[in-house]
Amino acid sequence: MAPSDQPAPTTPAPPATTAAVTKRSTAVRARALTKTYGRGEATVRALDAVDVDFEAGAFTAIMGPSGSGKSTLMHLLAGLDAATSGSAYLGGTEVTRLTDKELTLLRRERVGFVFQSFNLLPMFTAEQNITLPVELANGTVDRAWLEILVDTLGLGQRLTHRPSELSGGQQQRVAIARALITKPEVVFADEPTGNLDSRSGAEVLSFLRRSVRELGRTIVMVTHDPSAAAYADRVVLLADGRVAGDIQDPTPEAALAGLDALRSLDDAAVVAR
Numbered sequence: 250m251a252p253s254d255q256p257a258p259t260t261p262a263p264p265a266t267t268a269a270v271t272k273r274s275t276a277v278r279a280r281a282l283t284k285t286y287g288r289g290e291a292t293v294r295a296l297d298a299v300d301v302d303f304e305a306g307a308f309t310a311i312m313g314p315s316g317s318g319k320s321t322l323m324h325l326l327a328g329l330d331a332a333t334s335g336s337a338y339l340g341g342t343e344v345t346r347l348t349d350k351e352l353t354l355l356r357r358e359r360v361g362f363v364f365q366s367f368n369l370l371p372m373f374t375a376e377q378n379i380t381l382p383v384e385l386a387n388g389t390v391d392r393a394w395l396e397i398l399v400d401t402l403g404l405g406q407r408l409t410h411r412p413s414e415l416s417g418g419q420q421q422r423v424a425i426a427r428a429l430i431t432k433p434e435v436v437f438a439d440e441p442t443g444n445l446d447s448r449s450g451a452e453v454l455s456f457l458r459r460s461v462r463e464l465g466r467t468i469v470m471v472t473h474d475p476s477a478a479a480y481a482d483r484v485v486l487l488a489d490g491r492v493a494g495d496i497q498d499p500t501p502e503a504a505l506a507g508l509d510a511l512r513s514l515d516d517a518a519v520v521a522r
């Protein structure tokens with residue numbers, strides 16, 4: 250066969266680089282998630298058919314006025330409370346279908362929590378508090394990861410101190426390290442700066458953001474404070490138990506404007522009633 254008769258070499262197809270490949274996966278999802286309290290006339294719809302996705306590797310704030318359903322949403326997503334209807338998912342797991350025993354395991358192994366009150370054990374040192382979730386699960390502490398967390402959170406000099414010897418901001422940073430030590434799929438933070446002065450609060454928020462940007466963690470934070478929400482990559486706004494807005498890369502001004510818009514909607518609703 251003459252060379253010219255040879256079939257042209259086939260060019261391999263270029264690798265698929267579609268948006269589907271580069272898009273981050275969803276860590277947490279709600280579908281028609283609903284929670285009501287009470288019955289009949291006294292029914293309160295704390296959460297009203299909420300559909301929302303939280304990306305893996307992102308820092309998302311849930312913001313809204315008091316009573317808008319922020320805590321309820323977080324509690325249902327984390328399996329701390331049962332939904333009235335609808336579904337919540339963590340990765341591929343439908344949290345709303347799990348038994349109590351499965352929920353306990355899910356919360357221990359796949360979710361981290363940071364609360365407004367730091368909830369550290371007073372008789373333990375900072376390091377013992379951080380590694381407690383691993384000890385409770387009979388695991389082995391990943392020392393390299395512990396070191397990274399301690400470095401990122403600026404806790405190096407404080408590991409042998411007990412909580413009473415630490416400032417509020419330092420205690421909350423210990424609580425963040427404790428939430429991250431098991432490398433959970435998501436950390437839920439409920440008003441994490443609520444008990445802190447503005448300077449310590451800003452520090453804690455910067456550390457939360459670093460855990461996402463530098464350590465690749467996923468954080469969903471509930472807050473009513475626009476300046477706290479502005480540390481996040483995205484703000485999901487809630488009003489009356491529904492998603493009422495979504496702000497990407499929020500500035501404090503944008504977060505405040507979003508919250509103000511919800512408040513004026515509320516005021517208009519009161520006038521209309």
Ligand code: ADP
Nearest residue numbers: 286293295313314315316317318319320321322
């Ligand atoms: P937020 O966290 O935004 O302040 P919540 O999720 O705590 O809002 O509350 C949403 C609504 O559900 C509010 O009207 C609140 O009064 C009501 N609610 C929350 N928990 C309960 C409960 N245990 N019993 C009755 N009503 C509740």
